[in-house]
Amino acid sequence: xxxxxxxxxxxxxxxxLAGRIDGNRHILPVRVYFEDTDFSGLVYHASYVRFxxxxxxxxxxxxxxxxxxxxxxxxxxxxxxxxxxxxxxDFLKPARIDDILEVITECIEIGGATLTLHQEIWLGTxxxxxxxxxxxxxxxxxxxxxxGDKVRAAFERSKTPH
Amino acid sequence: xxxxxxxxxxxxxxxxLAGRIDGNRHILPVRVYFEDTDFSGLVYHASYVRFxxxxxxxxxxxxxxxxxxxxxxxxxxxxxxxxxxxxxxDFLKPARIDDILEVITECIEIGGATLTLHQEIWLGTxxxxxxxxxxxxxxxxxxxxxxGDKVRAAFERSKTPH
Amino acid sequence: xxxxxxxxxxxxxxxxLAGRIDGNRHILPVRVYFEDTDFSGLVYHASYVRFxxxxxxxxxxxxxxxxxxxxxxxxxxxxxxxxxxxxxxDFLKPARIDDILEVITECIEIGGATLTLHQEIWLGTxxxxxxxxxxxxxxxxxxxxxxGDKVRAAFERSKTPH
Amino acid sequence: xxxxxxxxxxxxxxxxLAGRIDGNRHILPVRVYFEDTDFSGLVYHASYVRFxxxxxxxxxxxxxxxxxxxxxxxxxxxxxxxxxxxxxxDFLKPARIDDILEVITECIEIGGATLTLHQEIWLGTxxxxxxxxxxxxxxxxxxxxxxGDKVRAAFERSKTPH
Numbered sequence: 329x330x331x332x333x334x335x336x337x338x339x340x341x342x343x344x345l346a347g348r349i350d351g352n353r354h355i356l357p358v359r360v361y362f363e364d365t366d367f368s369g370l371v372y373h374a375s376y377v378r379f380x381x382x383x384x385x386x387x388x389x390x391x392x393x394x395x396x397x398x399x400x401x402x403x404x405x406x407x408x409x410x411x412x413x414x415x416x417x418d419f420l421k422p423a424r425i426d427d428i429l430e431v432i433t434e435c436i437e438i439g440g441a442t443l444t445l446h447q448e449i450w451l452g453t454x455x456x457x458x459x460x461x462x463x464x465x466x467x468x469x470x471x472x473x474x475x476g477d478k479v480r481a482a483f484e485r486s487k488t489p490h
Numbered sequence: 491x492x493x494x495x496x497x498x499x500x501x502x503x504x505x506x507l508a509g510r511i512d513g514n515r516h517i518l519p520v521r522v523y524f525e526d527t528d529f530s531g532l533v534y535h536a537s538y539v540r541f542x543x544x545x546x547x548x549x550x551x552x553x554x555x556x557x558x559x560x561x562x563x564x565x566x567x568x569x570x571x572x573x574x575x576x577x578x579x580d581f582l583k584p585a586r587i588d589d590i591l592e593v594i595t596e597c598i599e600i601g602g603a604t605l606t607l608h609q610e611i612w613l614g615t616x617x618x619x620x621x622x623x624x625x626x627x628x629x630x631x632x633x634x635x636x637x638g639d640k641v642r643a644a645f646e647r648s649k650t651p652h
Numbered sequence: 653x654x655x656x657x658x659x660x661x662x663x664x665x666x667x668x669l670a671g672r673i674d675g676n677r678h679i680l681p682v683r684v685y686f687e688d689t690d691f692s693g694l695v696y697h698a699s700y701v702r703f704x705x706x707x708x709x710x711x712x713x714x715x716x717x718x719x720x721x722x723x724x725x726x727x728x729x730x731x732x733x734x735x736x737x738x739x740x741x742d743f744l745k746p747a748r749i750d751d752i753l754e755v756i757t758e759c760i761e762i763g764g765a766t767l768t769l770h771q772e773i774w775l776g777t778x779x780x781x782x783x784x785x786x787x788x789x790x791x792x793x794x795x796x797x798x799x800g801d802k803v804r805a806a807f808e809r810s811k812t813p814h
Numbered sequence: 815x816x817x818x819x820x821x822x823x824x825x826x827x828x829x830x831l832a833g834r835i836d837g838n839r840h841i842l843p844v845r846v847y848f849e850d851t852d853f854s855g856l857v858y859h860a861s862y863v864r865f866x867x868x869x870x871x872x873x874x875x876x877x878x879x880x881x882x883x884x885x886x887x888x889x890x891x892x893x894x895x896x897x898x899x900x901x902x903x904d905f906l907k908p909a910r911i912d913d914i915l916e917v918i919t920e921c922i923e924i925g926g927a928t929l930t931l932h933q934e935i936w937l938g939t940x941x942x943x944x945x946x947x948x949x950x951x952x953x954x955x956x957x958x959x960x961x962g963d964k965v966r967a968a969f970e971r972s973k974t975p976h
Contacts, residue, residue, distance in 0.1 A: 374701040
């Protein structure tokens with residue numbers, strides 16, 4: 329979920345490429361291509377895990393969080409990145425080639441170094457997948473880093489009240 | 491490059507999801523995500539091959555060619571699909587995480603059962619990749635099938651004069 | 653996790669290609685290649701999900717369960733397959749390019765139509781990943797199917813007592 | 815095709831994991847899993863491109879070429895890596911789930927900074943894929959680097975006379 333500052337906004341030519349923020353939720357459209365399916369005729373289960381990562385990346389992008397914002401406060405500016413600590417996914421219904429899916433992402437908990445996100449993938453009015461994902465901000469060397477104020481504020485504003 | 495008739499048009503909510511036809515060319519925007527990169531820090535070379543397939547799929551989709559149009563004329567309606575017979579790719583420049591790429595596809599030759607497509611992937615004003623791809627229409631059982639009139643006409647209208 | 657009867661055994665030339673059964677556990681070696689890593693320099697999180705699926709496929713293969721064994725008893729022989737109903741993964745430590753990982757799979761619960769598997773991925777003496785995976789046997793049309801006697805017996809023999 | 819010196823040899827427990835050198839050729843067995851197929855029921859075309867990369871990685875590994883050997887001679891030891899400059903692939907016959915494929919790699923030309931490799935993928939006695947791949951050694955900053963003496967000698971010894 330790193331973002332390069334030069335690319336952190338949607339391209340002017342392709343306005344929806346990073347999806348949209350809608351209230352507390354981020355919505356990303358994802359087309360199912362050949363590469364996402366398997367010989368069962370359905371979407372391969374790990375493809376949904378990739379789709380969720382795309383949703384999280386674009387959610388962070390549209391929150392305006394840049395790579396440089398992720399470095400620990402205090403100025404040492406060690407490069408930092410979010411890594412996935414745990415995922416839990418329920419596969420409810422299958423998707424198929426050519427389907428247009430929507431990956432919905434919301435932040436449900438903000439810890440010292442961690443975020444918990446709830447994600448769902450929908451096909452029209454049908455929910456296909458529900459996932460809970462915990463990510464942690466770590467330094468290059470693998471040490472958990474406290475979320476900086478700007479990052480924390482961006483997620484707090486976007487967080488779904490529970 | 492199969493298309494389901496129910497999904498063969500761009501979604502009304504996400505108008506650019508299948509890219510755009512621009513003259514004789516189809517243009518598809520592709521965002522680079524974590525999944526597309528490798529530990530070198532750059533995009534993994536086979537990811538460009540996947541991106542080209544997405545471009546071809548959406549080009550066929552926007553030409554209005556449906557799965558049912560691919561069945562052999564004469565009405566036996568054996569399910570048919572395009573498969574890749576050969577690819578030749580020059581990798582000129584690398585792409586990186588968060589880049590917005592444009593996959594450009596044009597048809598340069600129409601044979602009895604085959605199409606030859608030229609594809610390029612650009613980052614802004616820089617060409618990263620050039621590819622020539624030959625696809626062949628085959629039946630379920632693997633037999634090459636002559637392109638039907640509707641399919642042939644759609645590609646003829648779109649074909650780049652050489 | 654379908655197996656073709658013609659390929660259900662390890663190849664004579666490559667004896668360990670499907671890993672080994674060791675007591676109640678199946679062990680599959682997996683090399684980390686370029687394709688499995690991302691630009692962080694580490695293995696991409698969804699790659700471990702793919703590695704777990706390889707482990708399950710080869711576990712079923714070495715249990716001697718063939719595709720034809722999966723069809724519902726009673727002889728209607730509707731093609732059946734295992735699909736993933738849920739996964740829960742803890743990512744403890746990262747893997748890197750060139751690492752040789754071992755995917756360990758054991759069956760911990762056998763239901764009417766479902767199996768619950770516990771999987772771990774190790775690098776030498778370090779556990780990188782723990783996963784619980786529930787799979788369900790379904791018919792072509794998506795209906796859950798009761799596990800047949802031969803399949804049930806194979807998993808019962810292999811099941812880890814809890 | 816980087817190799818970590820600590821992992822550059824086959825694991826003692828899994829002797830064939832990196833395949834085998836057989837005369838001038840390297841042979842790597844590859845099992846087809848769910849992840850490699852698509853909804854057509856066959857192996858997805860870009861999966862073969864990944865399989866070829868695995869073959870090249872293990873060929874370099876079994877030639878005994880370590881990451882540290884790739885740095886330019888003269889001792890500045892700038893990290894170097896092979897990148898793919900071009901590929902050309904003919905897809906002759908399809909593979910299917912559970913198939914055991916053999917990826918065969920040989921070096922057919924050694925240039926100043928480049929290697930040209932011929933690769934084929936076989937299923938039993940049937941050739942499915944033929945590919946020519948040109949790789950170039952580049953520095954971290956993207957500059958082509960002359961192959962060092964040790965690397966050149968290893969490929970010269972292994973090169974197929976033409």
